[in-house]
Amino acid sequence: xxxxxLTEVARLAGVSPATASRVLNGSARKPGKDIAERVRQAAxxxxxxxxxxxxxxxxxxxxxxxxxxxxxxxxYFAAIARGVQEAAREQRKMVxxxxxxxxxxxxxxxxAAFAARRADSIVIAGSRSCRSxxxxxxxxxxxxxxxxxxxxxxxxxxxxxxxGATVQEGYHVVRVPNQELAGQLATELAAGWDGxxxxxxxxxxLLTSDDRVRGFQEGLERAGRGQAEVIRTAFNRSGGYEAxxxxxxxxxxxxxxxxxxxxxxxxxxxxxMAIGAAAALRAEGLRIPRDAAIAGFDxxxxxxxxxxxxxxxxxxxxxIGRFAxxxxxxxxxxxxxxxxxxxxxxxxVTLRRSTEVAA
Amino acid sequence: xxxxxLTEVARLAGVSPATASRVLNGSARKPGKDIAERVRQAAxxxxxxxxxxxxxxxxxxxxxxxxxxxxxxxxYFAAIARGVQEAAREQRKMVxxxxxxxxxxxxxxxxAAFAARRADSIVIAGSRSCRSxxxxxxxxxxxxxxxxxxxxxxxxxxxxxxxGATVQEGYHVVRVPNQELAGQLATELAAGWDGxxxxxxxxxxLLTSDDRVRGFQEGLERAGRGQAEVIRTAFNRSGGYEAxxxxxxxxxxxxxxxxxxxxxxxxxxxxxMAIGAAAALRAEGLRIPRDAAIAGFDxxxxxxxxxxxxxxxxxxxxxIGRFAxxxxxxxxxxxxxxxxxxxxxxxxVTLRRSTEVAA
DNA sequence: CTGTTAGCGCTTTCAA
DNA sequence: TTGAAAGCGCTAACAG
Numbered sequence: 001x002x003x004x005x006l007t008e009v010a011r012l013a014g015v016s017p018a019t020a021s022r023v024l025n026g027s028a029r030k031p032g033k034d035i036a037e038r039v040r041q042a043a044x045x046x047x048x049x050x051x052x053x054x055x056x057x058x059x060x061x062x063x064x065x066x067x068x069x070x071x072x073x074x075x076y077f078a079a080i081a082r083g084v085q086e087a088a089r090e091q092r093k094m095v096x097x098x099x100x101x102x103x104x105x106x107x108x109x110x111x112a113a114f115a116a117r118r119a120d121s122i123v124i125a126g127s128r129s130c131r132s133x134x135x136x137x138x139x140x141x142x143x144x145x146x147x148x149x150x151x152x153x154x155x156x157x158x159x160x161x162x163x164g165a166t167v168q169e170g171y172h173v174v175r176v177p178n179q180e181l182a183g184q185l186a187t188e189l190a191a192g193w194d195g196x197x198x199x200x201x202x203x204x205x206l207l208t209s210d211d212r213v214r215g216f217q218e219g220l221e222r223a224g225r226g227q228a229e230v231i232r233t234a235f236n237r238s239g240g241y242e243a244x245x246x247x248x249x250x251x252x253x254x255x256x257x258x259x260x261x262x263x264x265x266x267x268x269x270x271x272x273m274a275i276g277a278a279a280a281l282r283a284e285g286l287r288i289p290r291d292a293a294i295a296g297f298d299x300x301x302x303x304x305x306x307x308x309x310x311x312x313x314x315x316x317x318x319x320i321g322r323f324a325x326x327x328x329x330x331x332x333x334x335x336x337x338x339x340x341x342x343x344x345x346x347x348x349v350t351l352r353r354s355t356e357v358a359a
Numbered sequence: 360x361x362x363x364x365l366t367e368v369a370r371l372a373g374v375s376p377a378t379a380s381r382v383l384n385g386s387a388r389k390p391g392k393d394i395a396e397r398v399r400q401a402a403x404x405x406x407x408x409x410x411x412x413x414x415x416x417x418x419x420x421x422x423x424x425x426x427x428x429x430x431x432x433x434x435y436f437a438a439i440a441r442g443v444q445e446a447a448r449e450q451r452k453m454v455x456x457x458x459x460x461x462x463x464x465x466x467x468x469x470x471a472a473f474a475a476r477r478a479d480s481i482v483i484a485g486s487r488s489c490r491s492x493x494x495x496x497x498x499x500x501x502x503x504x505x506x507x508x509x510x511x512x513x514x515x516x517x518x519x520x521x522x523g524a525t526v527q528e529g530y531h532v533v534r535v536p537n538q539e540l541a542g543q544l545a546t547e548l549a550a551g552w553d554g555x556x557x558x559x560x561x562x563x564x565l566l567t568s569d570d571r572v573r574g575f576q577e578g579l580e581r582a583g584r585g586q587a588e589v590i591r592t593a594f595n596r597s598g599g600y601e602a603x604x605x606x607x608x609x610x611x612x613x614x615x616x617x618x619x620x621x622x623x624x625x626x627x628x629x630x631x632m633a634i635g636a637a638a639a640l641r642a643e644g645l646r647i648p649r650d651a652a653i654a655g656f657d658x659x660x661x662x663x664x665x666x667x668x669x670x671x672x673x674x675x676x677x678x679i680g681r682f683a684x685x686x687x688x689x690x691x692x693x694x695x696x697x698x699x700x701x702x703x704x705x706x707x708v709t710l711r712r713s714t715e716v717a718a
Numbered sequence: 719c720t721g722t723t724a725g726c727g728c729t730t731t732c733a734a
Numbered sequence: 735t736t737g738a739a740a741g742c743g744c745t746a747a748c749a750g
Contacts, residue, residue, distance in 0.1 A: 002419075003474070003510045005727055016737045021729060032735065047506055052475040053421060054727035056412040057742045060361075067456075073441040073677075075434060075661055082432040085458045094472060095456045097426075099444045113453060115362070116411040147406055151362045237664075279664045302434055302631075302661045305596075305638045318432075364743055375721045380745060391719065413743035416726045722749075727742105734737080 004046040013042035025050065056118060063093045065325060066114030066122040070102040074236075075300045076270070076317065080125045080158065083321025091329045093120065102126060104137030111144045121154035121328030125321070127235070128160045131205030138163040145171070154328035158320055160207045172327040174320055174345060178208055179215035181313045181347045182297065185267070186219025188349050189295060189311070192357060195263035197228035200243040200277055202235030202269060209235060212269040212297055228267070240273030244280025251292055252284070264292045265355060271296035271303050271312055278310075278354070293355040309352035320345055363405040372401035384409060415477060422452045424684060425473035425481040429461040433595075434659045435629070435676065439484045439517065442680025450688045452479065461485060463496030470503045480513035480687030484680070486594070487519045490564030497522040504530070513687035517679055519566045531686040533679055533704060537567055538574035540672045540706045541656065544626070545578025547708050548654060548670070551716060554622035556587035559602040559636055561594030561628060568594060571628040571656055587626070599632030603639025610651055611643070623651045624714060630655035630662050630671055637669075637713070652714040668711035679704055 010020035015035060022031050023039040031039075042048075056062040065088045069077035081097070088095045096119060098110035107124065114122050122145075130138070142164040145155055149170040156172040165171065189197070199216060202209035217227050231246065233239035244266075251264055268274035274296030278288055288294055288308050296303075299314035323345065369379035374394060382395045383402055401407075415421040424447045428436035440456070447454045455478060457469035466483065473481050481504075489497070501523040504514055508529040515531040524530065548556070558575055561568035576586050590605065592598035603625075610623055627633035633655030637647055647653055647667050655662075658673035682704065 003506075006729095007727075017728075018730075018738080019736060022736090025729085035736085049471060049475050051416070051477065051727050052472075053412045053415040053477055054742090055729075057410070057416055057744090058727080058729040060742065062412060064455075071441065072431070072444060073434070073437045073660070075432070075437070078432045078434070078437040081456075082430065082458070085431060085456065089458075094476070096423075097440075097444065097454045097456045099441070099448075112408060113411075116408050117453070118410065118412055147362075275664050282666070300661075301432070302659075305634045305665065307641070307666060365745095366743075376744075377722080377746080378720055381720090384745085394720085410743050413726090414745075416728090417743080417745040419726065720750085722747100724745100724747085726745085729740105729742085731740085732738085734735105 003051070004048050006048070006050070009039065009042045009046055009048050012046065013039040015039060024048070025055070060118065061120055062118040064096050064114075064117055064119040065091075065093050065328070066096045066098065066110070066117075066119040068098045068100055068107055068110050068122065068124045068126065070100060070126040072097060072099050074272070075302050076272070076298055077125055079301065079317035080321035080324075083318035083323075084123055084325045085321075086318075087322040087325035087329070091325075100126070102129075104129070104134050104141045108137065108141040108144045111141065111148060115144070115148045115151070115153065119153070121156070121325070122148065123156045123158070123321070123324045123328065124162070125158045125324070127202075127206050127208035128157075128163055129205050130163050130207060131203065134205070142166070156324035156327045158324055172324070174324045174327065176208075176315065176320065176345050177347065178211040178297075179218070181349065182212040182215030183219035183222070185295060185297070185313050185349050186216045187223055188351060189265060189267070189293075189355060190220060190223035190225055193265050193293060193355070195265055195293075197225065197265050197267060198247065199228045199230045200240060200247075200266060200268040200273055201230050201232055202239065202273075203232055206235055209269045216267055233273075235270065235273065237272045237276035240268050240276025241280045243268075243273070244277035245284065247277065247292070248281050248284035248286055251281075251286060255291070266292055266294045268294065268296050271298045271300045271310060274310055274312070275303060275306060288354055289356050293357075295355050299350060308354045311351045311353075311355040314348045314350050316345065316347070362410070363407050365407070365409070368398065368401045368405055368407050371405065372398040374398060383407070384414070419477065420479055421477040423455050423473075423476055423478040424450075424452050424687070425455045425457065425469070425476075425478040427457045427459060427466055427469050427481065427483045427485065429459060429485040431456060431458050433631070434661050435631070435657055436484055438660065438676035439680035442677035442682075443482055443684045444680075445677070446681045446684030446688070450684070459485070461488075463488070463493050463500045467496065467500040467503045470500065470507060474503070474507045474510070474512065478512070480515070480684070481507065482515045482517070482680070482683045482687065483521070484517045484683070486561075486565050486567035487516075487522055488564050489522050489566060490562065493564070501525070515683035515686045517683055531683070533683045533686065535567075535674065535679065535704050536706065537570035537656075538577070540708065541571040541574030542578035542581070544654060544656070544672050544708045545575045546582055547710060548624060548626070548652075548714060549579060549582035549584055552624050552652060552714070554624055554652075556584065556624050556626060557606065558587045558589045559599060559606075559625060559627040559632055560589050560591055561598065561632075562591055565594055568628045575626055592632075594629065594632065596631045596635035599627050599635025600639045602627075602632070603636035604643065606636065606651070607640050607643035607645055610640075610645060614650070625651060625653045627653065627655050630657045630659045630669060633669055633671070634662060634665060637665075647713055648715050652716075654714050658709060667713045670710045670712075670714040673707045673709050675704065675706070
């Protein structure tokens with residue numbers, strides 16, 4: 001009743017398990033054609049499926065790639081996951097998924113679980129945090145990762161290195177030029193906007209958010225504008241919504257007062273927050289871009305049909321996942337390929353309706 | 360350098376591996392407190408992480424749940440995946456992800472891969488197809504699943520049973536009342552709409568799509584309306600977009616002709632298609648609901664901020680994933696709980712702006 | 719309660 | 735080229 005084993009196949013074919021193994025799985029040595037055929041027949045007459053656990057045990061490698069995300073239902077992570085999945089398929093590996101909600105403690109657990117499963121590599125997506133409350137967690141995570149690498153594991157992190165992680169072999173970082181791109185966005189926005197700016201950001205210490213804020217401020221400065229006010233809130237839709245509510249008040253107040261001069265351009269540090277903010281403004285009876293302009297970051301695919309179309313920075317999310325995964329995989333076998341960066345992440349400022357000045 | 364083993368821990372603690380195993384992993388028997396402490400200390404002084412592969416081999420079970428989706432970046436699947444992930448965590452298992460693009464052949468491969476890894480259970484999301492081209496694939500998939508179940512695997516399918524699968528122990532189906540709900544949607548829509556209806560559907564043979572079409576037609580009939588025309592296209596955004604382009608032509612023609620009487624209400628069999636169709640109409644200069652009404656199905660979370668708000672049928676996607684996963688898990692240990700359905704999937708018609716008749 | 723002894727299914731030297 | 739044997743790390747009978 002139980003799945004049949006290599007030994008059974010071997011017996012049926014009248015050969016040793018060793019030979020059967022050599023035939024059925026890729027071995028350096030090639031058994032005789034006749035024998036090979038017999039084994040293969042026996043194998044599929046028994047419906048033989050190799051036991052990956054046993055193989056893994058014997059070879060001490062599992063063909064598994066661990067992926068850590070905050071939330072797989074978040075389109076940002078889902079897009080990255082797709083890329084990871086594709087790259088995994090290229091390497092003929094399977095992906096193990098862990099959802100952590102973003103806490104380093106859970107991430108550490110996920111790494112340990114992956115290590116236990118002897119995952120060949122681990123991809124960590126999702127912003128790092130350097131808040132003091134996360135300090136211990138980060139340290140533990142770093143330690144766990146360290147150990148994993150020391151035992152031969154490969155890890156790739158999207159965005160920033162894990163805070164406190166020792167640089168070492170097997171540890172890759174796929175850098176995302178959040179700061180530069182946010183700067184560009186600010187520059188381009190400033191060129192067509194003479195009102196004020198306000199930034200809707202995630203909690204201080206969230207590295208991705210901080211980078212984008214910093215970059216945006218720099219861009220503003222380069223454009224000869226003053227620093228924008230920063231509103232800190234949750235790094236998700238509802239955070240954006242709350243901030244939007246606040247801003248709506250303010251905008252309406254400004255409109256009714258005689259001061260009504262410069263309109264506000266809101267930069268939310270990611271698309272999902274931007275959508276939340278936009279929803280709040282709309283709920284308060286404001287229109288975009290008539291009453292306020294708004295821009296996001298990421299260019300989430302599912303959100304592209306949103307109207308007014310959201311100005312944002314396109315990030316090649318799927319590629320990011322792919323690159324990260326490839327970085328942990330076997331070295332490409334091409335010759336000149338090893339000093340070519342396997343993938344430099346670049347983004348693109350994409351201005352759309354949501355930040356157009358009224359005609 | 361390599362991860363340390365149970366044997367090493369045991370040696371350091373001065374006990375037998377068996378004892379070490381008993382204290383470190385949940386065994387029925389409890390070793391003495393003093394000994395237990397020694398072992399535990401040894402374990403974390405060595406940074407011991409149990410080798411799940413070895414455990415799996417020995418216990419012949421892996422703590423893995425395989426999840427099969429068409430595309431993890433599709434918000435529909437991402438939402439289900441989140442539910443699966445949560446339920447997996449409840450069962451202290453990890454999820455293995457396979458993305459198939461929807462073909463039964465790939466699905467079969469995924470099942471085989473899961474079987475090779477000795478996944479404890481498999482959850483298959485994504486519409487079944489009964490198109491003739493998929494017939495062979497379905498048969499093979501069914502056979503693979505069969506074998507998997509016979510070897511003690513648990514499988515849950517979302518929506519419909521795999522075409523041709525023999526009903527048997529360990530095979531669960533989480534039914535989704537697509538047809539009924541589509542019927543209700545049609546009824547409610549018909550109550551407030553006196554124009555015509557047209558259905559934008561996926562390819563014939565896609566069971567989910569077919570159910571929704573059938574249900575909608577029935578609802579129309581019950582409301583004393585004639586059958587709606589069905590436009591077949593791809594079961595995704597671009598399918599919706601194409602259909603939308605066609606319809607836009609038609610609508611504009613009707614508007615310019617004197618006939619301009621009944622407006623069109625478009626029912627797209629899923630939200631993503633609906634959004635695509637809406638985008639096409641908009642691109643052609645039409646407005647919703649002024650020039651046409653439109654409704655979808657699923658109530659995808661990310662799409663709720665879309666304007667005009669999309670009328671749709673809310674499906675508890677996350678619960679669906681959860682239920683499916685739970686169905687494959689250990690029986691709940693409560694007493695009366697076993698004749699209580701672990702989860703009946705129900706949906707809810709949700710009418711919003713996109714189908715409002717102009718005031 | 720603890721230790722000993724076999725495996726789980728496969729790969730891989732090492733001989734033949 | 736093939737087979738025999740040892741072992742990957744852990745669990746589970748069975749003894750002690």
